[in-house]
Amino acid sequence: MRRLLVLVALLLAWSAMPARADDISASGRGVVRIVTIAMVNDEVVGFGHGSGFAVAPNRIVTNAHVVELASRYPDNVVIGVVPSEGDKSFQGKLIRIDKARDLALIEFTGVRLSPLTLFTGTPAEGDALIALGYPGNVDVATVRSAADFIRPQSPVRSQGGFAGFRMLEGTSVLLHTASIARGNSGGPLLDRCGRVLGVNSAITRADEGDATFAFAVAGKELAAFLAEAKQPMGQVSVPCTSVEEQIAAERDADEKARAEADATARSNAARTESERQDAIAQARSRSSVARENFMAGAAVMLVLGALALGGAGLLLSRGSQREAIWVAVGGGVLMVGSVALFVSRPGFDESKVMPVPKTTDAAALAESARGRLVCTLVPERSRITVTATDKVDLDLGEDGCINGRTQYAEAGTHWQRILVPDQEQTVSVLDYDPASSIYTHTRYLLSSEQMSKARSLRKGVPLKTCSPDQAKRAELATQQQSIRTALPAVYNEKLVYRCAAAAEGPPTAATK
Template sequence: MNRLLAIISILAATLLAGPAQADPADISAASRSVVRVVLAAKDGNKVAFVGHGSGFAVAPDKIVTNAHVVEIARQEQSVVIGIIPSQGGISYGGRIIAYSPDNDLALIQVLDGGRLPPLAVFGGPVADGADVVAVGYPGSVDRAQGLDLDDLINPMSPVKTTGTVSGGRTTKQFDTILHTAPIASGNSGGPLIDNCGRVLGANSFGSISDGNDAEFGFAVSAREILAFLRKAGVKAGSTASPCRSAAEISQEEQQREAAARAQVEAAKQAEALKRERAETKLRTGISQDIITERENRIAMAALMLALALLAAGGAGVLMVQGKRNPAIMAAGGAAVLLLGAVITFLSRPDFSEIDDRVAAALQEQSGKGETPTSITAAGRYQCTINPQRSRITVSQENELPIEWTEGGCVNGRTQYGRDGAKWSRIFVPNEEQTITISSFQPDRSEFTEERYLMGLEAMTKARAIRAQYGNRACTTDDKALADIEDMVKAIRAELPSQANERLVYECKKPAQ
């Protein structure tokens, strides 16, 4: 029994120590960009299904697929290309605009005004053993479901299969990635993506060529794809930042926040101890001063009393000698000295004055302290991304200039609203399927951008919420500011718990 428990413990530890799994939100977001590429032959009013493959958007109106998928469309004028998105209710026509059989790549122009969310291509090295996901439309799944032509031309979610990289290969004179994610006929042209949803390659063929599903898959590498797109004059989004899980970033931020709070608390305690010591020293000095003042005034009062007695005695002697006027003057002096002695004694400082003097001294010291500068002052700031704190999946901006005003106006045109300790604004564009929350936190000199890659249904709902509030420019109107705050809260409530991308910028005023 103990041996069994030990084995289970070892296995559990091994599993827990394994690589992080793909984030479902990122894989789902990548699936929005994957399409079914259908080829059909037209003969008058008749349409015959010729075949299909997969593809993915690299620009809103451009699709990458395999050259062999669309080869027949180049050879036969009667064969047309259909682009079937993974979501929505509309399909589009397609036209080949670039063709490269040497590395099995083709580029399709989406017709009929179709627009799709493009995928980012990962331009960095792919580690051997890295997790990958193949996304596409395998024909074996279609056959198992009994789908017919009418079903194939309707939008549906692509199939996702997972595997690992088994190494790079140079096959047929072009670079490929060998992987174990299951693929079948129909996956051709679909993307091979990493755990962050970036394109690593385009699935091209399997290790078995007799018509059966392949145990290993070969994907045309991202290097080949980027070179092909550059030659075609298409600038695709690309990034070389390592893939980091949202959970990892979130955990690191929580640890950072905890460390920052502990540091602030330690600084407060150190400052409190410093003030306590300074106050103790100040109180000791003031107490000694008061004791000295009391002793000095008592001594002065005693001296004046002694002089008053001498003057009174002298007045008595002068009066006996018949020297009336000098006697009166001496008696008056004695009275003045006596009164002075009484006043001096009564005006000695009381020990109860110690607290008042300490408070006054502390107030004076506080007034002389330097006023710390604040980044909330209006001005221009240069913000630089911190890659260690960021999760970069689709963006390429490393520098971000902003102009900030204390009222929450950014760059002189966009009004942000209060969002706890931050100022935030949410952006829901009409032409993209991305929701961005931009935030500026003045006390930390931080600007953040959180991007959520959403499906059509979620985008439609967010746009409806945004329409209720309008698009506010910079303003000081309390009602407008409250509307912006409410809009951020309302749309944020509809978003997933984790953003697909989170960029953290650290801001500084540029040197004059």
């Protein structure tokens, strides 16, 4: 027993070097070495090791043959789980094994790992695949003592191609050319985005110069095994898109949006000018009719005034002086009115003509960018690697208060919040653009060292709830910028949603 305690005490380690900021390195932080130590009468009688990967923060999948001794002799075999980061290793417990599929599920406590995501689609023949694990031939060259097997270190990666599906002893397997060896058993086979395609389990013999091929238990077998164990695992079906391809697609989309905006602006300008010319023509026509009416009225009044003066003269010649005076005055008034009416006829100045604004849906669009919103994923603008969320409900309040509890800060014309959780190796940048009603969730899968730095920066953010105080929001924006500066230049996942006003009724889901 004393020797067992000594071996357990050796589960201390040096701090691993930070993994590279790419999808495979991010997945590698959820890969572990599995060590089995067999004891009889306090004597070590057997030692083995393989690989595994997290399907939950505290649960690991590996091959059944890696932990077969533990299943046969549970009281005499200790299972060690050695993460790729940190300074400790942990004891595991076998909770399910399927020898037919060559899969096993191990539970442990003491640390939370980043679970990997299962890709449920089908790779095409020739697609690039990556194997992660701890090959024994590398250990033979580098290990100097038993302690090296239980010292955390990053997994070894190797790349190959997908060569098709096969059946191996009744189990569906992927045939591939990534280089693996003893010790890789139980490690994940990944696509370029770091999603699990299968569980590496065996290799062919290279007799007389034959090429070596490897087998991995297919993802559908893994999904069935986990379903039987009632163990959830994240799954996505969207094909892998590299960051470079996504950035190029975003650039093309931005250029297309700018071109469409320019075309819309030109169309609107042409329509406005056409409407103005129509308004000018209508105004000129109305002005012409009005001028003609004024001139006709003036002519009629002039004729009537002349007739009145003539009548006054006739009355005067007949001795009706009083009546002649009144008729003459009336005629004079008519003639003066005729002159005034002619002089006051309306003119035409086209510079003062403005078209009547037409009712548009701009107000409706502006209104739809506030209040309760339903945001739907736009797959062609997203890079999906570990998350499968088709819809997000938002309740956009005043001053960037989201869902009544989370304060977003101004970032130009956008509202933005950066989330740094305590229990996950992920930093999320949440961004909402009121002008376009676009909501974006960008995820960075970070190493332990990077997360520690981000968490230390987060401690300086005092604003935890919604606030109408603009000064506090400005301080939040400044502090978030310091976190943003510490993030890698390239993200791991970007989910883009288009938002619209929600139907009446209570929200069905919410985001932070």
